[in-house]
Amino acid sequence: MKIQTKHEQETFVFGENLSRSLQNGDVVCITGDLGTGKTALTKGIAKGLGILDWITSPTFTVVNEYEGDKRLFHFDVYRVHDEEELFHIGFLDYFEREGVFVIEWADLIEALIPKRAIWLQIEKDLEKGLDVRYITVRAMHQSERGQTLVDSLCARYQQEGNRE
Numbered sequence: 001m002k003i004q005t006k007h008e009q010e011t012f013v014f015g016e017n018l019s020r021s022l023q024n025g026d027v028v029c030i031t032g033d034l035g036t037g038k039t040a041l042t043k044g045i046a047k048g049l050g051i052l053d054w055i056t057s058p059t060f061t062v063v064n065e066y067e068g069d070k071r072l073f074h075f076d077v078y079r080v081h082d083e084e085e086l087f088h089i090g091f092l093d094y095f096e097r098e099g100v101f102v103i104e105w106a107d108l109i110e111a112l113i114p115k116r117a118i119w120l121q122i123e124k125d126l127e128k129g130l131d132v133r134y135i136t137v138r139a140m141h142q143s144e145r146g147q148t149l150v151d152s153l154c155a156r157y158q159q160e161g162n163r164e
């Protein structure tokens with residue numbers, strides 16, 4: 001599934017819509033170049049999870065934790081993406097906890113990502129305009145939960161006639 005957003009606000013709303021399908025334990029991986037909108041999308045997810053705090057990119061802290069209707073663990077592994085190092089500092093232990101997990105730059109540490117994750121890839125389309133983004137949604141590893149999430153998101157967007 002691939003959708004287009006034409007403005008930061010639409011990427012935010014996409015995140016908010018996605019959050020309606022999220023349950024504790026779900027893992028959302030967001031990939032895309034610098035400044036494509038990974039944090040903007042995460043802010044939408046946070047709003048949808050009932051989190052009122054201001055979301056900032058955890059670039060230097062690796063993870064920020066927020067309490068809402070559901071707990072959110074927001075990772076950014078851009079600066080620390082050595083799989084072995086992350087493994088040793090207990091990165092995998094987070095996924096035993098109760099909450100929703102969002103990981104920016106997850107492609108840098110693919111081996112550590114739970115198989116149930118869904119993957120959102122954000123791309124710019126400069127020919128279409130500075131603010132245009134394409135968001136591609138995928139489940140991998142034949143993950144049943146991942147596929148269920150993708151399907152429920154597709155259904156949401158088909159209803160709105162917003163899908164490509």
Ligand SMILES: Nc1ncnc2c1ncn2[C@@H]1O[C@H](COP(=O)(O)OP(=O)(O)OP(=O)(O)O)[C@@H](O)[C@H]1O
Nearest residue numbers: 005006007008011034035036037038039040131133
């Ligand atoms: N359609 C769009 N969706 C999301 N952001 C957009 C869009 N159009 C323009 N922007 C702008 O792109 C920037 C995205 O910034 P953001 O911090 O969310 O990116 P990021 O992918 O998290 O970057 P980084 O790799 O540094 O973490 C913002 O300045 C935002 O206003």
Ligand SMILES: [Mg+2]
Nearest residue numbers: 038039057104
């Ligand atoms: Mg970011």
